[in-house]
Structure formats: structure tokens, C-alpha cells
Amino acid sequence: MIRERLIGASHAFDHPVTVWITAGIGAALVVALLIIASLSATGVVKDPFRKELWKRTLAWAVMAPLLIGPVLLGAAWTIAGVAVLSLACYSEFARATGLFREKLVSAVVVLGILCVGFAAFDHWYGFFVALFPLTVIVIAAVAILPDNPKGYLQRVALGVLAFMLFGSSLAHVSYMANDWNYRPIVLMLLLGVQLNDVFAFISGKLLGRRKIVPHTSPNKTVAGHLGALVLTTPLVATIAHFIFRGTDLDRPHWLILLGVLVSVSGQMGDLMLSSIKRDLGIKDMGVMIPGHGGVLDRVNSILLAAPAVFHYVGFFVGFGLDQPTRILTGP
Amino acid sequence: MEDWKFDPAHDLGLPLKERFKSLRRESGLIGTILHVLWWSFIRGYLRIYHRLTVVGRENLPKEAPFILVANHASHLDVLALAAPCPTRLRDRLFPIAAGDTFFENVPVAAFAALALNALPLWRKNCDPRDLEELRKRLVEEPCAYVLFPEGTRTRTGEMAIFKRGIGSLVASTLVPVVPCYLNGAFEAFPSHHKFPRPRKLTLTVGAPLRFPTVANDKDGWTEIAGKIEAEVRRLGGVPPRT
Numbered sequence: 102m103i104r105e106r107l108i109g110a111s112h113a114f115d116h117p118v119t120v121w122i123t124a125g126i127g128a129a130l131v132v133a134l135l136i137i138a139s140l141s142a143t144g145v146v147k148d149p150f151r152k153e154l155w156k157r158t159l160a161w162a163v164m165a166p167l168l169i170g171p172v173l174l175g176a177a178w179t180i181a182g183v184a185v186l187s188l189a190c191y192s193e194f195a196r197a198t199g200l201f202r203e204k205l206v207s208a209v210v211v212l213g214i215l216c217v218g219f220a221a222f223d224h225w226y227g228f229f230v231a232l233f234p235l236t237v238i239v240i241a242a243v244a245i246l247p248d249n250p251k252g253y254l255q256r257v258a259l260g261v262l263a264f265m266l267f268g269s270s271l272a273h274v275s276y277m278a279n280d281w282n283y284r285p286i287v288l289m290l291l292l293g294v295q296l297n298d299v300f301a302f303i304s305g306k307l308l309g310r311r312k313i314v315p316h317t318s319p320n321k322t323v324a325g326h327l328g329a330l331v332l333t334t335p336l337v338a339t340i341a342h343f344i345f346r347g348t349d350l351d352r353p354h355w356l357i358l359l360g361v362l363v364s365v366s367g368q369m370g371d372l373m374l375s376s377i378k379r380d381l382g383i384k385d386m387g388v389m390i391p392g393h394g395g396v397l398d399r400v401n402s403i404l405l406a407a408p409a410v411f412h413y414v415g416f417f418v419g420f421g422l423d424q425p426t427r428i429l430t431g432p
Numbered sequence: 433m434e435d436w437k438f439d440p441a442h443d444l445g446l447p448l449k450e451r452f453k454s455l456r457r458e459s460g461l462i463g464t465i466l467h468v469l470w471w472s473f474i475r476g477y478l479r480i481y482h483r484l485t486v487v488g489r490e491n492l493p494k495e496a497p498f499i500l501v502a503n504h505a506s507h508l509d510v511l512a513l514a515a516p517c518p519t520r521l522r523d524r525l526f527p528i529a530a531g532d533t534f535f536e537n538v539p540v541a542a543f544a545a546l547a548l549n550a551l552p553l554w555r556k557n558c559d560p561r562d563l564e565e566l567r568k569r570l571v572e573e574p575c576a577y578v579l580f581p582e583g584t585r586t587r588t589g590e591m592a593i594f595k596r597g598i599g600s601l602v603a604s605t606l607v608p609v610v611p612c613y614l615n616g617a618f619e620a621f622p623s624h625h626k627f628p629r630p631r632k633l634t635l636t637v638g639a640p641l642r643f644p645t646v647a648n649d650k651d652g653w654t655e656i657a658g659k660i661e662a663e664v665r666r667l668g669g670v671p672p673r674t
Contacts, residue, residue, distance in 0.1 A: 192460060196441040201460045208461060255436050381438050388447050 103428050106281060107177040114173075118285035118343050122292055123173070126165055133158050150306075156392030164390065164399065172287050176278035177222065179287065183275040184218040189396045190267040193386040197378075198259050205243040206260040209236065214268040221275035224426045229276055233269045237261050266404050273411040274403070279421030285344045289337060290410050293360075294367035294402040297333040301368065304328025318375035326368055333367070334360030350417035359413060366409040367402040374401035452541040453531070455551055455565045459523045463546055467522040470547040475515045481630050482508070482620060486516050488637035496524050497574035497607045498640065501598060503591045503664055504580035505618035508628055510548070512614050512635050513578045521576060526551045528566070528579040555583060558597075567601045577601070581657060589618045591670055594661035599646070599653025608640030611660055613668030636667045 105112060114120045137154050140146045146154065171182035191210055195201035213236035220229040240260040244253055274290065277283045305325025313321050337360035338353075345351045350359070374397060378386065387395020411420070425431075442456035451457055459467065478484040486492075492500075500513050510527045517525055529535070531552035534544040544550040553562060569575055581594035602609055613636045620631035641663060646652040665672055 196444055196460065199439040199441070201441060201458070202439075204461060204464055211461060381440060383440060383444065385445070388445060 103425060106175065106278075106424065108175040110174045112175075113284065116282055116285045116344075118340060119173070119288060122285065122288040122340070123169060126169065126292065130158075130162050130165060134162070153392060160390050160392050168291055169288065172284055172291070176283060179278040179283070180218055180222045180275040183221075183271055184214060186396065186400060187214045187218070187267045187271045189389070190271070190400060191263055193395045193397045194263050194267065194377075197381055197383055197386055200256065200259045200263065203244070203247075203256045203260070205246060206240055206256050209239050209243055210260050210264050210268065212236075213239075213264045214272075217268050217272040218275055221272055221278065223429045224279045224421060224424060225430060226276075226426070228430075229272070233265070236264050236268065240264070270404050270408050271400075273407040277411060277420055279424055281421070281424060282344070283420070285340075286414065289340045289344060290363065290403070290406060292340075293333060293337045293363040294370075294406050296336065297329045297364050297367040298371065298402055300332040301325040301329035301371075304332070314372060314375075317372060317379055321372065321375070329368060330361065330364045333364040336360070337363045345414075345418060348418050350414065355417065359410070362409050362413055363406055366406040370402040370405040373405065374398065449538055449541070452538070452545040453535045453552055455562060455569070457545060457551070459549065463549070464523050466546045467549050468519060471515055471519070471522055474511050478508075478512060478515055478633065481628070482512075482616070482633040484512055484515075484633045484635065486635045486637060488639075489516065491610060491637040491639055492516060493576070493608060493610065493640065494518060496521060496576040497570045498576045499570070499598070499601065499607065499609045500576070500578045500612055501581055501594075501609060501660055501664065502612040502614050502635075503586070503668060503670075504582045504584065505586050505589065505614070506621035506623065506628070507585075508617045508621050508633065509580065509585075509614050510550075510578055512617065512633055513612060516635070517576070523549065524573060524575040525549065526575060526577050528553050528577050530555055530584075532556065551577075553579075553597075563597055563600050567605075570601060570607055571605060581660065585623045586618065587623055589622075591661075591665065591668075593673065594657040594664075596650065596653035596657040598660060599643075599656030600648070602643050603646050603648040603652045603656055604644060606642055606644050608642050609656075609660055610640050611638040611663040611667060612636060613638075613664055613670075615668060638663055638667045 114123075137151075137158055141151050141155070171178035188211065191214060192201075195207055195210075201207055213232060216236075217229065217232045220232060241257050244257045244260070274287060277287050277290075280286065301321075302325070305320070305322045305328065308324040308328065309322025311323045312319065313323050313326055334357060338356040341356050341359050342351060350356065374386070378384065385394030386397040389396050390399055393399045414420070441458050443451050443454045443458060446454055500517075502509060502513055510529070514525055514527055527548055527550045529544055529548070529550040529552060531554035534550060535541045535552040544552075551566070553566075566577070570577065579598065581598040582592040583595050584592075586592060598609070601607070614633060615636070616631050616633040619629070620633060621628035641660060643652075643656050646656055662672060
């Protein structure tokens with residue numbers, strides 16, 4: 102049973118929602134490429150918008166399989182994938198803020214990320230939640246060691262925020278994988294926040310006029326955000342209905358609230374990263390993904406959405422309640 | 433409340449390939465771990481295989497900035513000079529390596545950056561801004577360099593003239609230049625050999641030289657290079673150039 106959940110790739114398409122989302126994303130990418138090709142061919146969109154559209158869409162065609170693949174393959178792959186993503190995000194954050202020069206704090210954050218992945222893998226909720234205060238304690242302690250109180254608050258605060266966002270927060274996706282039916286839930290979350298971004302981008306480009314937070318992100322408009330909210334909410338609510346059919350969550354108002362939660366937390370995550378970049382005075386967090394910037398520029402919207410969705414769904418349904426716990430550390 | 437001061441990585445925004453070559457490269461956690469592992473291994477190797485002896489170890493600075501210079505006879509030289517330096521300086525001790533040999537292809541550049549922590553200097557068409565960049569980093573960070581002012585390994589065993597580039601890094605500053613003489617490297621690993629032979633190496637470390645009053649111009653640089661060369665020759669018992 103445990104083995105099947107962790108590495109049972111043959112169960113990838115057990116749930117119809119998994120099939121729909123995977124097929125939907127595949128189809129959407131093909132359609133998007135066709136539309137952009139025809140728009141470019143007919144000259145409806147012009148440079149530089151056309152170039153940007155191409156670059157972004159092609160990057161998606163590479164990123165989508167990388168994000169979805171591990172989720173389909175099994176819980177172990179999902180958890181490992183999230184850990185790699187966490188480390189990549191931390192690396193970008195540390196280099197952009199200068200925190201990477203604090204080797205001890207950095208080492209603790211990395212260790213924390215590995216531990217929280219382990220806790221998720223082990224299905225040990227106690228350790229999973231304990232790791233936040235524990236890591237904070239260790240960061241606060243090791244930051245004393247260089248005996249350089251100037252900048253103490255800054256290096257501790259940056260370390261704590263980094264662990265919160267890329268360790269604790271992102272690892273909620275890993276912990277979801279303890280549920281036998283984690284695939285559709287994780288895919289719903291990934292699809293929800295990423296489409297949310299796409300919806301905001303498109304409705305902003307088409308209708309956007311009033312800036313929402315011009316000092317933080319001059320390109321974000323009220324229309325973009327409302328458009329994303331209006332489009333993402335029913336999409337997530339509908340998918341969630343088919344995943345959580347028959348549970349306490351399967352009521353229209355709770356489902357809609359879940360949709361709102363995904364959309365709003367997704368957009369807040371996006372604006373949070375914009376604020377961070379503004380504060381640092383840099384444009385992109387990295388150079389990994391053409392047209393998107395760094396890894397962090399792409400996964401920013403899941404950082405706040407993951408714990409929000411986890412605890413919201415957890416309140417009604419729970420994750421992996423019927424699965425054996427502490428599979429490695431247990432008696 | 434005052435704003436925090438952030439200092440993003442100086443090589444931020446460069447693709448990995450360019451980062452290896454960047455004179456502004458800064459190591460992260462992985463780099464630090466690899467540098468420490470590599471140089472610990474090299475220390476052991478030199479001690480066992482070449483029975484490296486360091487004479488005048490007390491002349492090795494304990495804090496950056498400084499520059500170690502020596503005669504250049506083999507690829508062992510940089511190892512023998514950098515290995516005896518304190519481990520906590522690993523991330524800030526940069527061997528200056530020939531760009532055309534060590535940074536042209538990516539796997540070699542990765543090794544030079546991740547294991548050696550080397551920075552490139554291009555021997556042909558050397559951009560004067562590169563030397564300025566190195567001079568600035570030396571004092572600002574502060575960091576330390578290992579370099580060979582002859583510019584290339586001796587093919588005959590004879591020491592060549594020191595190029596004046598070294599002078600442009602330290603003229604009119606208090607940065608100490610530590611002259612060293614490495615004996616035995618030409619016998620152990622001459623440039624036409626593929627692998628080093630287990631010959632004994634002796635590193636003689638001289639007293640640091642400083643050039644705060646020498647003008648930062650071509651004449652000053654030549655003067656500095658000459659003084660350092662004379663000191664290296666003296667340490668090695670090599671007769672002065674006539």
C-alpha cells in the first residue's frame with residue numbers, strides 16, 4: 102500500500118480528474134501554440150508582444166511536463182520534486198538578497214528544507230509542523246556564532262522568511278502526497294495558480310487600465326486581477342467538486358470559497374515576489390526559464406496558495422488520514 | 433526605521449556558463465563545500481606525494497587582502513601556494529588562471545570555478561578593465577589572489593621576466609604581496625609531462641612587500657614587478673637578471 106502510493110506510477114490515472122487535467126494541459130498547450138502561430142502568421146499581434154508570447158508559451162511546454170511528471174509518477178517523486186524546487190527557490194532568493202554570504206544560516210535553511218521533505222515523506226505531521234519553530238530556533242542560534250551583531254536581525258529575518266516560504270510553505274504540496282488521492286488535488290492546485298497567472302496576464306493585457314499597485318508592479322492592473330478571480334474561481338470550484346464529491350467540502354459555497362482562496366493567494370504570492378524584487382532593486386530572480394526569469398518568478402504564486410489550500414481542504418477532508426503514518430521512524 | 437541594505441550576488445543574472453568565467457563570481461553553499469573538499473584533498477596529496485615543506489610559513493597572511501606570487505614551472509605551483517593558506521579563506525582565495533587554458537570549455541571552467549575557485553585572466557587581448565576589476569575586488573571584498581607574474585610555465589626551468597600587470601593590482605595600496613619561491617616543481621611536473629612525478633617540493637615564503645607610495649602608472653607597475661621578481665629570485669637563490 103505504502104509502496105504503491107510512493108512509487109506506484111501505474112496508479113497515475115486512477116482518478117478521472119487526473120486524466121482530465123493532464124489531457125487538458127496537453128491540449129491547452131497545443132491549442133496555445135496553434136493560436137499563437139496563427140496570430141503571428143496573420144500579423145494580429147506584433148513585436149515585442151508576439152516574441153514574449155512565444156517565449157513564454159514554449160517555456161510552458163517544457164515546464165508543464167517537469168511539474169506534472171513527478172506528481173503522476175508517485176508520492177516519492179512528488180516530494181523529491183518539491184524538495185528540488187525548494188532548494189532552487191532558496192538558491193535564487195539567497196543570491197538576490199545576499200543571504201548566501203551567511204554560510205551558516207544558509208546551511209540551516211537548506212537542512213530545514215531537507216528535513217521538512219523527510220517529514221512529509223515519513224508522513225509524520227508532528228515533525229512536519231515542529232520544523233518551523235525548530236528551524237527558526239537554530240537559525241537564531243547559529244546567526245550569533247560569527248559574533249557580528251551588526252546585521253543580526255537582517256540575516257535571521259531573511260533566513261526565517263526563506264525557510265517559511267521555500268521550506269515550510271512549499272512542503273505542504275509534499276505533505277498532500279500522503280493522501281492516496283493526492284494527484285488530482287496537487288494538480289488542481291498547480292493548474293489553479295498557474296492558470297490564474299495566465300488569466301491575469303491575458304485579461305490585464307486586454308482590459309487592464311487602472312494599475313493596482315503601481316509602485317510594486319507597474320504592469321499589474323485591477324482588471325487583470327478581477328479577470329483572474331472571475332475565471333479561476335469557477336474552474337477550481339468545478340474541479341474540486343469532482344475531487345471531493347460527497348465530502349463536507351462538496352457544497353457550492355465552500356467550493357467557491359476554495360476557488361477564491363486559490364486565486365487570491367496565488368495573486369498575493371505573485372505580488373509578494375514583485376515587492377521583494379522592488380525592494381532589492383532587481384528585475385528577475387534568476388535566468389533559468391526564458392521569458393519567465395528565475396524559478397522563483399514562476400512558482401511565486403504557489404508559495405502562499407499551498408498552505409492556504411492545504412489547511413482549507415484539511416479542515417473539511419484531511420490528508421492521508423487512512424494512510425500509515427511515520428513509515429520510516431515509526432515503531 | 434532605516435531601510436535594510438541588500439547586496440545581491442555580484443554575478444547575479446548571469447547564466448551558469450558565464451558565472452564560471454565572471455571576475456565577480458561569488459560562491460554559494462555548494463561552491464564553498466567543494467572548495468574546502470578539493471583543497472583539503474590537495475593538502476593531503478602534496479604532503480604525501482610531494483612531501484611539501486613550507487619554509488617561512490609565518491609570512492603567510494592570515495587575513496585578506498594579499499597576493500601570493502611565485503616562479504611558475506608547473507601546474508603544481510598553484511596547488512602548492514594555495515593549499516597552505518587557512519581553510520576559512522577558501523572562498524576568498526582566488527588563483528588567477530589563464531582564461532584561454534582554464535575557461536574556454538565549460539567542464540574545465542566548472543572545475544576551475546567550483547574546485548579551484550580560480551578567476552580567469554585572458555593572456556591575449558587582455559582587457560585592462562579586467563585588471564581594474566581584480567584590483568577593486570581585492571580591496572573591497574577583501575580577497576586574496578595567487579598569481580604567477582611570468583604569465584606562463586617555464587619550458588626550460590629558467591625563470592622569465594615578471595610582467596608588470598602585478599603592479600597594477602597593488603600600486604598605491606597597502607595590499608601586501610607575498611613573494612614565494614617553489615623549488616622542485618619543474619623536476620616533478622614539467623610542461624611536457626602528462627602526470628606529476630613524486631618529487632619533493634619546497635616552498636619558501638618571503639616577507640610581505642607593500643607599495644603604498646609607488647605611483648599607479650606604467651612606470652610604477654614596472655618598478656613593482658621588478659622588485660617582486662628580485663625578491664623571488666633572492667628567495668630561490670636564483671642570480672638576479674642582468
